[in-house]
Amino acid sequence: MKQIKRNASLIAASALLFGLAVPLTASAADTEPLEWTKCGGTGLDPRQRCATLSVPMNYADPGGRKIDIVLSRLPSEKPSARRGALLMIPGGPGGDSLAGPSETGRHLPRSVRDAYDLIGFAPRGNSPSTPVSCDFDRSDLARTKLLPWPTAGGSVAENMAAARRMSDACARAGDELLQHVSTKNNARDIDRIRAALGERKLSAWGVSYGTYVGAAYREMFPRRTDRIVLDSNDHPDPVQGQRAWLAAFEVGVEDNFPEFAKWASRPGNPHRLARTAAEVRPLFLRLAARLDRTPIPWPGSNPEELNGNVLRQTMLDGFYDPADGYPAVAELMLAAKKGTVPPAPQAPPDPVLRNYAAVVAATVCNDAAWPRSAAVYRKDVATGRLKYPLTAGMPRNAMVCAAWPWQPKEPPVRVTDRGPSDVLLIQNERDVATPLSGALKLREALGRRAVMVTNDATGHGAYLDNGTACGDTLVSRFLATGERPRKDTDCR
Template sequence: MRAAALYSAMGAMLLTTLSVAPADGLPATPGIPGAPGAPAAGAAPAGVAIAAARAAAKGITFGKCADAQDLPGSVRCGTVAVPLDYARPHGKQIELTVSRVEATHRDPHNSKHRVPRKGALVFNPGGPGGSGLYFPLIGLLPEWKRIGAAYDLVGYDPRGVGRSAPLSCKEPKHFFKGPSPAPTHPSESYKRERIAEAKAYARGCAQRAGAALRHYNSLNNARDLDVLRAALGEKRLNFMGASYGTYFGAVYATLFPSHVRRMVFDGAVNPDPARIWYRNNLDQSMAFESRWADFREWIAKHDTVYGLGDTARKVLASYERALARLAAEPAGGKVGPAQLQSAFLQAGYYDDYWPHRARALSDYLKGDPQELIAQAGPVTEAAAEAENSAAVYTAVECNDAPWPTDWKVWDRDNTRLARVAPFETWDNVWANLPCAYWPAPRQRPVDVRTGAGELPPTLILAAERDAAAPYDGALEMHRRLAGSVLVTERDSGTHGIAGGPNRCVNGHLDAYLLEDRLPVRRAACAGHAEPEANASKK
């Protein structure tokens, strides 16, 4: 599923998220064709070795970051070349832009103690399509200072993203639509409109990228990560992935287990090949319905503050009243039902949004639309970045695996699902439907798994009510990566919990990265406190 959200610890770090497994009780989905002739998982290992050796010899020359990246001088940037096609390692090369803040060596609790360097910690925020260039700034936050003392904090734009051979599928100026509907039970005519849009979008990707389009996929993202490791001079990789970053991180662990030192999977995606990616989105839509109910119950508990209803059902009625009013007259000429739904979808990722979204809805229904316009209106200045992120998301997901090519399959499965999970189901469909008409060859998904002793212990972090990466995905990741340890935040739904407000979670993260200590197999942390209601305007 598509969704742009903010990685909870740093507002500047884009975390476009992904999807996870099908809902329990839903029937298996026939109609997904095989992928005859698709490349085998892990193909072209010689190409990776050649590219990695070349990168290790050259290294990365770090210097001032480009002005357009708006990064402070403490962050240094450089590039590393990777093959567009690993089957042709001496062919066309593309450059990945990398950012770094070197380990400070400063112990935040003891200024006289010099902390020894443990290596580079490479981060990917997910997506696919998220930029990690701002990640090194996270070392400024109190929760990350100990890690920033011991590690060079390294972020990068994966292939296709930002300044790394950017991918585009349409003109950015046409990316943001005007106020638009968001029907939970769309008519046949509306479905036909969206099918036409999906076909046009898929054609646009092919026309703009040409033959290169097929090379934007998770397998190449994992290969690029090994080249980056080599370019950084690291014999073994320290990696932290969030959301989709956990998936291709797990692909990396499967392909290059001996190259791993430490790995953190935060908000783990279900890596089962049978669920990549169509079936994942079904379960994600179901999970968002549950999290939407959590949010409504929280609003109801604070009815004296927001006046939206003292039960979840009454809050839903207030939300639907806003949808109807926006359909009749968009707020500020910018915010229609689809924009409202998108803004409230973000609240499904992070409960930090809850007070602000509730305040905006309350103000709007009382006659003041300004907060709603500010929170839900399109940020036109970010159109190019948003279009690029969406293009990479689409290309990677469509290239990674077979998808149903018969609209009847999509229509049947999601009509059924929307009866019990109307909040996000159809919006999820429209985001992924270009994959039904994708022109590039599909791959067979990697069978993510490692045997006993193949991989050093890895740390999986998961919130029990995470909607973007439902908890079953973390359990599956745990089963497939032998020797992994799962830390669960109970009764919480934040998507990405590392370095957040939960001291118990952060304690396990620090113990792993700084002291090589982990629980035996599983551990649980009590959920963090719910946000406080905001009685005044933001």
């Protein structure tokens, strides 16, 4: 994030000494004027415009190499009611919100669209901002490799080999930017965005990983925030503490599976899997185990077979959005029972996946160091497989970070209860990726600075997505008027 103008040499020395723990604040004078032009893409609001902002690649060397951050803006629909700018902080890592002002913006109530210019952006490393990429093998771009599923017997040897292979591919890329993609630098970039927009304070709506970025921004620049909504909340320390970013899937799947089982056993459901909800879990586990032993060829997919881990990954992906995801999981289970496969899913082009995978790796690995010993992962995976058989040890396994070629340049953000009370958390009870248990940890860390609204709802994405009308109303009211619930609130 940004920097307060002082003696330049003192700033540089302090940044190096203290790892930029005390951020420096950007002013409009630090940025060039934004030139807004028509955005690329289809289906956008014709009023949406895009611009490119230049920021330091390395905030410890602000006079060094610059990188581009691409922004989008949809202006307030009622200038007389305009309060400021609302930045949409995307999830991921690896996501962007460039289309958000048009696509998500159309679902916002008029009171919010009147109050703000809606701002989207592609975070550092994400195309079309200055991109990073590693020349990963195509096989390593499979979903079951990007999330580290162990072998059917629980071995992590292949995962450790993949971590070394992928880390070597990033090292060979020779792009120094890979070392500077991190949550703290994302937060610093946001403050550059604020300054370039000419805003004294910035409101933000962060989703999923964007809640950690939003919390980081709020921690690093407390006097630069206005109204902050954190939606589908990450554990406040997602890469330390049992590697909680990945470990969240264990609890998230367990929170969600009973809802899937009720849906999949409902009479009249064309995708019905069993007569009772109690039968669905053992059916899934039997199918996964059978596919571990005898995969079904699946031409055109990556990998080109339906194995147990592909079924498990499909379940995990499907639980993000029950409306579309539950039928997809059930269809795959029904096909597997018959020994067949549906049409191969269409994956994004390999260059897009390489960009995405490089951003994920750089962010997670640069935020904090992971264990390097295979023995740590063997032990943790064995424990996870016994305690959480649905996820088969994956959430405790070795990602690329187990062999990442660089050490973190600064400590991760520590979320605290210091600063103004201007945060509203919105959370679904049953969220596969950011479970309620992790959200409660963030709520605890923020203390008096926050109020939390909890939806009796299933799926990832709470506001204007898989939440409740009650939760949507409370968030919209906060954004439009600043009025928050007096205390933590359940929406049922």
